[in-house]
Amino acid sequence: MAEHAGFEKLVAEAKKKITEISPTEAAAKSKSGEAVIVDVREKDEWDEEHIPDATHMSRGTIEFDIEEKVPDKDAMIVCHCGGGGRSALAAESLKKMGYKNARSMAGGFKAWKAAGFPTTK
Numbered sequence: 001m002a003e004h005a006g007f008e009k010l011v012a013e014a015k016k017k018i019t020e021i022s023p024t025e026a027a028a029k030s031k032s033g034e035a036v037i038v039d040v041r042e043k044d045e046w047d048e049e050h051i052p053d054a055t056h057m058s059r060g061t062i063e064f065d066i067e068e069k070v071p072d073k074d075a076m077i078v079c080h081c082g083g084g085g086r087s088a089l090a091a092e093s094l095k096k097m098g099y100k101n102a103r104s105m106a107g108g109f110k111a112w113k114a115a116g117f118p119t120t121k
Helices: 002-017 024-029 041-049 060-070 087-096 108-114
Strands: 020-021 035-039 076-080 101-105
Touching: 002 087, 002 108, 020 024, 024 035, 024 076, 024 101, 024 108, 035 101, 060 087, 076 087, 076 108, 101 108
Parallel strands: 020 101, 035 076, 076 101
Antiparallel strands: none
16 A cells, blocks of 8 residues: 555544544434535545435535535534545545534445445435
């Protein structure tokens, strides 16, 4: 995995600055209306399978799209990706933009599916 060392270092630094939550906590907060789940994966990943009621904003455009889709800087936003790296970077960016409750879902979509939570296509 040496070819991803730079990415892994960025993710490790981001995870020191953000809060991660479990898929179980993310599911509960989404169901109760306390959180918006944002899928930061690429569109082809989203199209293949995603979390019901999640909002898609790819990692490449989230900073551009977030203020229109989630204008409340106090809202809890739970970012997720495939395994937790891109979502950590996205949550860190949102935090820098003033979103006080940006979170990353630990383990990403893989962990969501492993926990047995629903998905849709």
